[in-house]
Amino acid sequence: MQQIASEPVVTQPIEERLELVRFKVDKRPHIRVNTEACRGCDLTPCVYVCPAGLFEILGGEMHFSYEHCLECGTCYVACERKAIEWDYPRGGWGVSFRAS
Amino acid sequence: MHAQQQFDVIVVGAGPAGSSAALVLARAGLRVALIERGEYPGAKNVSGAVFYAPGLLAELLPTFWDEAPFERYITRRVLTFLGKESAFSLDFRTRHFAIPPYNGVTVLRPKFDRWLASKAAEAGALLITSTVVDDLLYEGERVIGVQCRRDDGALYAPVVIAADGANSFLAKKAGLQREFSAEEMSLGVKEVLRLGARTIEERFNLTGDEGMASEYVGEATGSVKGGAFLYTNRDTLSLGIIVQIASLAQQRVRPYELLDRFKQHPAVAPLVRDGVTLEYSAHMIPEGGWQLVPRLVRAGLLVAGDAAALVFAAGIFLEGMNFAVASGLAAAETVLEAHRHGDFSTTTLTGYQKRLEQSFVLQDLQRFRLTPAFVNNERLQNLYPELLCQAAEQVFRSEGRPRKKLGSTILTALRSKVSLWTLLRDGWQAGRALFF
Amino acid sequence: MRIAVCLKQAPDCSSVYVDPVSGEVDTERFVQTLNAADACALEAALRLKEQSGTGSVFALTLGPGESEEVLRVALAMGADTIERLWHPSAADWGPLTIAAALAARLRADPSLPDLIFCGEQSSDWASGTVGPALAAYLGLPQITGVIGLEAQQDSGQLLLRVTRRLERGYRERLLARPPLLLTVHETLNEPRYPSLPAHLAALQAMITVRDPLSLPQFAADFEAEETTIVEVRTPRPRPHRLLIPDSQLSPFERIGAIITGGTSRRQARLVEGSPEELAHELVRFLKERGFV
Known part of the structure; x- marks a missing residue:
């Protein structure tokens, strides 16, 4: 059967979406990554699965931020090397959903 | 103390x-x-x-x-198999769900x-x-x-x-x-879009406080295992995708890109047109x-x-x-x-x-208990929805040529990609998972 | 030492969303919290009390029932007494009337507090008026925009070393003695995170509510229109202007113009002389620049 070409998918940058979400950012990070363990990780699942796009490999090094974390926990479940230490932020801090 | x-x-x-x-x-x-x-x-x-x-x-x-x-009570349930360019839906509605205690409400x-x-x-x-x-x-x-x-x-x-x-x-x-293992946990990402109560009622054929719960499989999440949903609230829509974490990592796709793909699918785009995104959210779901x-x-x-x-x-x-x-x-x-x-x-x-x-x-x-494994079956996720759409297309296609009887049209469409034996086996598993 | 702190419940900045097209503020998505600058004011008051070893902190708010949350936060953080003022008509009051109500409440006690702390401004309307107006109603000296505060004993009396924030990054250092009103900037300190017993006690506390209209010294002009809202919109940063240097200039001068952005150093001139001469000089300067 002949396939009709699809319209290319336009994706909205994640930062724009996160602007709609309310965060109360604690000074203490609630995510810790053992970046040593990330060296040589080819799969880098965290980079793809994080719904806030918080993980990134830059120049072969793992970089991450915790400020816009949606607190789902997907990253530590996906990490096969168990390099991600993940906890909830302090009570009253972190993300607050309002319209979901 | x-x-x-x-x-x-x-x-x-x-x-x-x-x-x-x-x-x-x-x-x-x-x-x-x-x-x-x-x-x-x-x-x-x-x-x-x-x-x-x-x-x-x-x-x-x-x-x-x-x-x-609560936002709306659900009187309409839709299950849609999404192909790349087509969609095949089962659409059910009943007034019996419109009387308290309602069968389901959106919140x-x-x-x-x-x-x-x-x-x-x-x-x-x-x-x-x-x-x-x-x-x-x-x-x-x-x-x-x-x-x-x-x-x-x-x-x-x-x-x-x-x-x-x-x-x-x-x-x-x-x-x-x-x-947890990444196979038994899913990630849901969601957007809430404002459309206005009137538009929602007209677009989804609803009256008053009636609402619709609509779920999608197949092309909804590309080759990633999972599905999508679209629910009506009072004047907003909740829509999102739910994907298996292991599969997401394997396919190396970002969840919000999948969400955008879903929103832009030809069968979904007209439903969310002009919706203003109010919030983006995500949560893990123990779907094991x-x-x-x-x-x-x-x-x-x-x-x-x-x-x-x-x-x-x-x-x-x-x-x-x-x-x-x-x-x-x-x-x-x-x-x-x-x-x-x-x-x-x-x-x-x-x-x-x-x-x-x-x-x-x-x-x-x-x-x-067998259903989660069955639902995550590769063919059910990525092949059958497309085949179903193709079969439907063959059935409905009018080309000014003599038609075959439906059974043979459908079987031809299905068997183009999958052996009869596999089809029967998956059918048997579907039966065990959901029916008997 | 008696310290009073005026608190307001306000939408947390990160929860305010202005529709870029209509300019409407989506109030449904507000998360109401203790105004950030007010939390710093409270923290400053508590630290002063703790440092001096004696005294009390009284936290006061004017707001509807929901705003009791901020008093519970204050209690959990360490306020000794709390009180809420409210009358349904207060929903329409502007900052001057609110300040008059707060002043009337503070005057209802046998004596005024030694120190009054307010947040410099609230995260919603940010008029920055209530603090200064309250000082005026009470006839107290005031220091606004406090970003640094140290207390010391000076021959048995409290002496405050205060750093104030001015425009354009300038700072002002002041010495002050109570009685005094201070409005605090939200960078002054980091408000404490209450202990669990304090949090539990605060959640269960009874809160006194007073009707400001019943306060004998409450005098306000309810007919006065204090504030007129002309327009609400999201702030847009001013477009960044790139300087294109005059091509008549030498390359050296052009590079100089680019790296300085075309600005020359701000010029200041110090004029000395008698008050009359100074006034004349000032008027001459203003005329010359076309201000008058």
């Missing part, structure tokens, strides 16, 4: 499970601490969200139908959970917000309280209900739940089913709701809040019984497990 820090029962998590339990316990006159880590209940909670069987709560709260902040969790927790607080539970529970306190093998992340953060009670959500650190710390349900009790501790993986994700069923409420209520009844006997041992609390076994909660999960 301050008398102030001693309670009859501590409930961790003011979601549907925790607040329902706290409501029943406070009404029975117990001193209840209901601890919530968000600034307000619902701040951290995300669902699709359809609350099926809301009658569960209406029985407890006579004013439920007038007061509860916005920050509003709904806040309301439900306020009902527990009105009944006398002490709602402690902005407080995260880090660990359980033990005396020997028995749980005797919780440790909160504040100075002097110990709280004591002879029994604790852990309704602390999908990540359920407490169930893990208590040794009831194991570490029966396999993932942990041991539910130990001395002084019961686990309820998502924390106990009581989520019914079985193909055409996608339910969690009613399972949470029912488990919260069963936990509360068990705690009341334990208080009557002054006995919080594993033996007494096992009554909770028995209550759940007698209710739909564990019966549904057990009866449909």
Whole structure:
């Protein structure tokens, strides 16, 4: 059967979406990554699965931020090397959903 | 120990499970601490969200139908198989779902959970917000309280209900739940779009407070295992995708890109056109089913709701809040019984497990225990929806040529990609998973 | 030492969303919290009390029932007494009337507090008026925009070393003695995270509510229109202007113009002389620049 070409998918940058979400950012990070363990990780699942796009490999090094974390926990479940230490932020801090 | 820090029962998590339990316990006159880590209940909670069987709560709260902040009651259920360029839908609607107790209602969790927790607080539970529970306190093998992340953060009670959500650190710390694997956990990402009540009613053929719950499989999530949903609220739409974490990592796709692809699918785009995004959210869902349900009790501790993986994700069923409420209520009844006997041992609390076994909660999960694996079948996810659409297209195509009879048209379409033997085997598995 | 702190419940900045097209503020998505600058004011008051070893902190708010949350936060953090003022008509009051109500409440006690703390401005309307107006109604000296505060004993009396924030990054250092009103900037300190027993006690506390209209010294002009809202919109940063240097200039001068952005150093001139001469000079300067 002949396939009709699809319209290319336009994706909205994640930062724009996160602007709609309310965060109360604690000074203490609630995510810790053992970046040593990330060296040589080819799969880098965290980079793809994080719904806030918080993980990134830059120049072969793992970089991450915790400020816009949606607190789902997907990253530590996906990490096969168990390099991600993940906890909830302090009570009253972190993300607050309002319209979901 | 301050008398102030001693309670009859501590409930961790003011979601549907925790607040329902706290409501029943406070009404029975117990001193209840209901601890919530968000600034307000619902701040951290995300669902699709359809609350099926809301009658569960209406029985407890006579004013439920007038007061509860639900959006629309579901009278229309749609299941759509998405191909790349086409869609094949099963569309069901009935007025029988439009009479209280409704079969299902859509809710916005920050509003709904806040309301439900306020009902527990009105009944006398002490709602402690902005407080995260880090660990359980033990005396020997028995749980005797919780440790909160504040100075002097110990709280004591002879029994604790852990309704602390999908990540359920407490169930893990208590040794009831194991570490999750990426195969049994799903990630849901969601957007709420404002369309206006009138547009929603016209676009989805709804009248008044009627609502629609629509679910999608196939091309909805590309080659990633999962599905998508679109629910109507009063003047917004909730739409999102739910994908298996392992598959997402394997396919190396970002969840929000999948969400955008879904929104731009030719069968979905006209439905969300002109919608203004109000919020983006994400949550992990324990979709592993029966396999993932942990041991539910130990001395002084019961686990309820998502924390106990009581989520019914079985193909055409996608339910969690009613399972949470029912488990919260069963936990509360068990705690009341334990208080009557002054006995919080594993033996007494096992009554909770028995209550759940007698209710739909564990019966549904057990009866449909094969479904999660079946739903994640590669062909069901990525091949059959497309084939179904192709078959439908062959059936409906008019080319000015003689037609074959339908059976042969459909079989030709199906067998182009899959052997008859595989088809029969998958059919048999579908039967075992869902039908017999 | 008696310290009073005036608190307001306001939408948390990160929860305010202005529709870029209509300019409408989506109030449904507000998360109401203790105004950030007010939390710093409270923290400053508590630290002063703790440092001096004696005294009390009284937290006061004017707002509807929901705003009791901020008093519970204050109690959990360490306030000794709390009180809420409210009358349904207060929903329409502007900052001057609110300040008059607060002043009337503070005057209702046998004596005024030694120190009054306010947040510099609230996260919603940010008028920055209530603090200064309250000082005026009470006839107290005031220091606004406090970003640094140290207390010391000076021959048995409290002496405050205060750093004030001015425009354009300037700072002002002041010495002050009570009685005094201070409005505090939200960078002054980091408000404490209450202990669990304090949090629990605060959640269960009874809160006194007073009707400001019943306060004998409450005098306000309710007919006066204090504030007129002309327009609400999201702030847009001014477009960044790139300087294109005059091509007549030498390359050296052009590079100089580019790296300085075309600005020359700000010029200041110090004029000395008698008050009359100075006034004349000032008027001459203003005329010359076309200001008058």
